[in-house]
Amino acid sequence: MSPFTVLMLLSVVAASALFIALALFLNYITGELEKIGGEEKGYGVKASFLSKIRVGVRAIEVETAAIPTQVTKLNATLTSVRDGLIVVDNNLAGVIAAVSKQVVP
Secondary structure (H helix, E strand, C coil), X not given: CCHHHHHHHHHHHHXXXXXXXXXXXXXXXXXXXXXXXXXXXXXXXXXXXXXXXHHHHHHHHHHCCCHHHHHHHHHHHHHHHHHHHHHHHHHXXXXXXXXXXXXXX
């Protein structure tokens, strides 16, 4: 057998293994999601816990939508506070320097 034939066969085996593993894991995930199901609502219909999670995630998304705009405003405010504190720090350093230069009679 030529090396190219061996490589081709290895590639086919690897691709087949990949697709088999994918099918098995998808089947496992589907089984787990069906276990989540939900409680009986009547007439054999189940309320989906996944839909409740989706609604909750959507509510969080709506409630936190204003954060990006508020953060930029907060950053601007905190920058001005920082600048003011730098001035206070410089003034205090000057006061400390002046006090330390005083001679006690």
